[in-house]
Amino acid sequence: MEIAVIGNSEFILGFRLAGIHKTYAAENDEKLVEHITSVLRDPDVGILVMNSGDMEKVPRKLRATLDNSVKPTVITIGGGEEGGLSLREKIKRSVGVDLWK
Numbered sequence: 001m002e003i004a005v006i007g008n009s010e011f012i013l014g015f016r017l018a019g020i021h022k023t024y025a026a027e028n029d030e031k032l033v034e035h036i037t038s039v040l041r042d043p044d045v046g047i048l049v050m051n052s053g054d055m056e057k058v059p060r061k062l063r064a065t066l067d068n069s070v071k072p073t074v075i076t077i078g079g080g081e082e083g084g085l086s087l088r089e090k091i092k093r094s095v096g097v098d099l100w101k
Helices: 009-017 029-041 060-068 087-095
Strands: 002-007 022-025 045-051 073-077
Touching: 002 009, 002 029, 009 022, 022 029, 029 045, 029 060
Parallel strands: 002 022, 002 045, 045 073
Antiparallel strands: none
């Protein structure tokens, strides 16, 4: 399983330097939706990392799909987890076990 990262060029730079190969620069809302749709179809991606601010730009229907997605598990970072699941709960949902216990 691979990790995919979608966001602006500054957001994905650190992930590229860490060795993540599937990074997608989305400098506008249209590219953001295009890359998300592509990653959702990729069977090799197990985790999708996005900026919390970008999640607000995603259309409501696609956002609901991301919120309920188990594979890939969607993790938003940067900003609060307002209304979303915490990282702990997302891992618990995808793995089936609470790893913090």
